[in-house]
Amino acid sequence: MCISSSPSRRRGGTGGRPRSAEADAAILTATRAALVELGWSKLTMGDVAGRAGVAKTTLYRRWAGKNELVVDAVAVLFDELELPDRGSLMADIEGVVVQFAALLERPETKTALMAVIAESTRDEPLRERIRTLIVERQKRLVLAGRERAQARGELPASPASATGTDDLIFDVIAGAVVHRALVSAEPVDADWVQRFTALLLGGLGAAART
Amino acid sequence: MCISSSPSRRRGGTGGRPRSAEADAAILTATRAALVELGWSKLTMGDVAGRAGVAKTTLYRRWAGKNELVVDAVAVLFDELELPDRGSLMADIEGVVVQFAALLERPETKTALMAVIAESTRDEPLRERIRTLIVERQKRLVLAGRERAQARGELPASPASATGTDDLIFDVIAGAVVHRALVSAEPVDADWVQRFTALLLGGLGAAART
Amino acid sequence: MCISSSPSRRRGGTGGRPRSAEADAAILTATRAALVELGWSKLTMGDVAGRAGVAKTTLYRRWAGKNELVVDAVAVLFDELELPDRGSLMADIEGVVVQFAALLERPETKTALMAVIAESTRDEPLRERIRTLIVERQKRLVLAGRERAQARGELPASPASATGTDDLIFDVIAGAVVHRALVSAEPVDADWVQRFTALLLGGLGAAART
Amino acid sequence: MCISSSPSRRRGGTGGRPRSAEADAAILTATRAALVELGWSKLTMGDVAGRAGVAKTTLYRRWAGKNELVVDAVAVLFDELELPDRGSLMADIEGVVVQFAALLERPETKTALMAVIAESTRDEPLRERIRTLIVERQKRLVLAGRERAQARGELPASPASATGTDDLIFDVIAGAVVHRALVSAEPVDADWVQRFTALLLGGLGAAART
DNA sequence: CTGTAATCGAGACGGTACGTCGGGTCTTATA
DNA sequence: TATAAGACCCGACGTACCGTCTCGATTACAG
Missing domain, CATH: 1.10.357.10 (Tetracycline Repressor, domain 2)
Structure with missing residues (x-):
């Protein structure tokens, strides 16, 4: 689903703050809302981040780009x-x-x-x-x-x-x-x-x- | 095909320099070439203009935007x-x-x-x-x-x-x-x-x- | 003063819209104002552009960066x-x-x-x-x-x-x-x-x- | 030197793990090395932390920011x-x-x-x-x-x-x-x-x- | 020994600014 | 009037650092 499939336990490392599971849901929901309001071509990563109450970097940490994000959101x-x-x-x-x-x-x-x-x-x-x-x-x-x-x-x-x-x-x-x-x-x-x-x-x- | 259907003689005016008919063909050919090389999402109006040896202004005078241009080029x-x-x-x-x-x-x-x-x-x-x-x-x-x-x-x-x-x-x-x-x-x-x-x-x- | 010294007549070309001379003055004035209010380290190119009523790209077309811009503004x-x-x-x-x-x-x-x-x-x-x-x-x-x-x-x-x-x-x-x-x-x-x-x-x- | 002057023994508390004294030296040395290689404006806290083999948190626990750190490193x-x-x-x-x-x-x-x-x-x-x-x-x-x-x-x-x-x-x-x-x-x-x-x-x- | 408490590394987090790119408009001089 | 050239405003891009936070895992000293 994400760049590294599971939100937690990526790259074998033990330390570090775990990824927020809520963020994932909020982002996908925000993506669908943005699709409804703006359509594909006017949807922007910044807008989705804003709707989800999340930093743009958090999006890019989990999805490579708009395409991947939208596929996940719609799937x-x-x-x-x-x-x-x-x-x-x-x-x-x-x-x-x-x-x-x-x-x-x-x-x-x-x-x-x-x-x-x-x-x-x-x-x-x-x-x-x-x-x-x-x-x-x-x-x-x-x-x-x-x-x-x-x-x-x-x-x-x-x-x-x-x-x-x-x-x-x-x-x-x-x-x-x-x-x-x-x-x-x-x-x-x-x-x-x-x-x-x-x-x-x-x-x-x-x-x-x- | 264009904003005003026929390449030359639009708006009933008499004077002024007529639109180049060659430009139309060059632009559509350039559009198809750009589609082949770059794909839809990386095709840009500036790039098409450059390939066609034409100013960006000329594109926008004839097509409303990328969508219309590509439809014409592919149709x-x-x-x-x-x-x-x-x-x-x-x-x-x-x-x-x-x-x-x-x-x-x-x-x-x-x-x-x-x-x-x-x-x-x-x-x-x-x-x-x-x-x-x-x-x-x-x-x-x-x-x-x-x-x-x-x-x-x-x-x-x-x-x-x-x-x-x-x-x-x-x-x-x-x-x-x-x-x-x-x-x-x-x-x-x-x-x-x-x-x-x-x-x-x-x-x-x-x-x-x- | 600018990337290419004189606002007009750069690169030998004849065509094209000439650079706005007013923009230069507005930008330098805006830069000084931003320095007064924000100081060097909090001055941003985007802020200066905003104050000058100019697009960020216009700044970068004329100055390589914050350093050069500030030198010109202060000189x-x-x-x-x-x-x-x-x-x-x-x-x-x-x-x-x-x-x-x-x-x-x-x-x-x-x-x-x-x-x-x-x-x-x-x-x-x-x-x-x-x-x-x-x-x-x-x-x-x-x-x-x-x-x-x-x-x-x-x-x-x-x-x-x-x-x-x-x-x-x-x-x-x-x-x-x-x-x-x-x-x-x-x-x-x-x-x-x-x-x-x-x-x-x-x-x-x-x-x-x- | 640090936020709380002495590396160990801050805030009067008794318990807790004491701060590493080696870390202080490593950080200041790393800061000077980074200054040599990168200069002031391209020196980053993350980079210094990396060079010193220390977490960014450790830097911020001891210095308020880049300015203070560099002053100490250079003094x-x-x-x-x-x-x-x-x-x-x-x-x-x-x-x-x-x-x-x-x-x-x-x-x-x-x-x-x-x-x-x-x-x-x-x-x-x-x-x-x-x-x-x-x-x-x-x-x-x-x-x-x-x-x-x-x-x-x-x-x-x-x-x-x-x-x-x-x-x-x-x-x-x-x-x-x-x-x-x-x-x-x-x-x-x-x-x-x-x-x-x-x-x-x-x-x-x-x-x-x- | 066993808490207790502050440290450590790692790294995700919300932000802000970066410098670039493309869209579409405009302003020139030339044809 | 159309054209090539190119500057313009705008907005989004994807990245880099910032300084903060949340983890699990160490240390030390106090009882």
Whole structure:
């Protein structure tokens, strides 16, 4: 999470004042607030420090820069996504798509996600951080959805190269929703969700029959 | 393209030195070169002016800022996408997906596209500019593909709400490819393209049967 | 005075906005005001810029740093020293010593002079600047005093190595007054001035008799 | 010397770990070394602490700040000045002037002395510290010189207001040498010393005849 | 021996200033 | 009027020191 992963116990040394754990929370909260008010490009490290009641140096001691800080601040929001059992694969997918769309509508997410991805195209460690903290963690939703559907008999059990298919489905779902919400900038409403889910399920069904 | 759409002859005035048409091209070329070398976040107006052999004033007289300039510089690259007739809907889709992925691999596109989209979440005019110059223009590819497939009899003729479906397909294709290439950061290789196209076509076929 | 000596016409170029001449004056005045209020060590470039109604970059475009700026700001004060004809060498010396002591009592001078001299011990260009702008310029006072005394017949005409003697006398007068005022930190009152002048004149007279 | 004069036994308390006496010496030595390498303005408390193998806290527990620390570190060097009996007043003066000039040539003295004096113009306790530890202590040299000259019969016995004259002579000698060495930045060589001493003795002789 | 109390090193902390950089505006002379 | 040049104001950057603080770990002397 920080430059050195755990707030306490870094570098093996014993002495020294330990890092404030409260500061971490205050900083991340302040970062999200600043994203909401100012957006990515007008967010400044100094402003975040001020909001968090913390010195600028404290920020830089823990995060290498704005990119890393924002990734950490936003990542936790993605962990709130859930996949409640709604009885059918279609309902499960619709549920998670709606949740995901709602998350992308939140101003802090909307302004930050594309920005850090843009930065990550020229910053390999940042890309890795995004993958670890955001992308890979959410694949659990696809995994859970597939396993539940298999348990229900909606999908055949463990097809070959399930991982590859999971990844494909993840890219399709996440990509389509992000593109609809942020690029096309049109609402992810019930109608769209239904049509998208139908398209996806149709594709999955066709694949199962092959 | 510029603040006042046509490079020369704006504001109806008669006298005065006309704007250099060469400068426009030089600036956009310089912008793309700077994107390649520096990426979005390190590209500066001063640097672009220097590369183009132009004063900073000249840039600001024609573009409102970095965002608008980069959108214009990158938009033209998307117009190079084509949909050659490869004999079947599947081959057509695979062809355009491969082209699109190749475009997203180019460093100037990769770094700029996500960045301007991120900016556009807080800048309505910029969003409109992106839609007009980039997004909407490429929907022609979906339209052409659908019409060609209908002509071939691969798809039923003009289903209800064809526009909505076109938009959905556009979001799915563009979104999935972008997500695969930039977010998941994994290669859009022949295998992935084939699996993705199969999924999409399966969905379209299932929809057609309904 | 500035990084490039004359405000206009630097680097041979013709184009570009010329440097503001008013800014120079405002900055030097602001520097003196800041010295009075804050003293040398608490004077900051940002504060001076603020007082002068000027951007920090404008300061740095013209002066390399605090040292150079303060030397320039203070140098002009030393040029106010005069040597009015008071009728005798003794009276002339007493007059200039009193003036010099008064100058050293001014808060801007007091706090700045020793500081820049201290810095100059590790900064050859700065030392040269101090010599050129402050030290050497004031030797005119010694020169004028000697010539006037010679005209009066108080001193023998053009003794050998007059320059060396002038320098010695300059070091003795300036050094003694500075030491009394700033190091011993005791008042340069009429009594002290009289005793010091008597000592100096005695020495000069003894030398003349040799 | 320290905040509480003696390294050990402060505040009357009985218990507790006593302060390390070695640390004091190490810190002052480190301070002088840092002055030599870095000069006054680039010397930092952290750096001194590092050189001395001591925590920054330890420095601040003993000295109020950089100024006080440097005064203490440098003061001891001035105590090395001596006035060996060289047989005549002129030789005695020349001897002490040469010694003093040599001291001012040492890099730690050169950079520190003017700096702390500059600071002292805005810091009364610091000025007092300098007077006590450096200035007043060296007046012993003038006193000794005068008494020895009187014993030799070179000067009349105890003239009225001897103290005032001692102070005057101290300011003249110290001031002239400092000015020559640090402001004029020219060498205090044998020739200059001889001419300066002659001037001073001439003045003293003239005063004696009055 | 065992507290008690002040020391020690380490290093994080809230601040302030640094000197630089980029944004976007302006003021020149020239074309 | 547009242009190249470049000075201008502004605000953010990331760093360096400041002087304070909070740790766990030593010392010493007092009981």
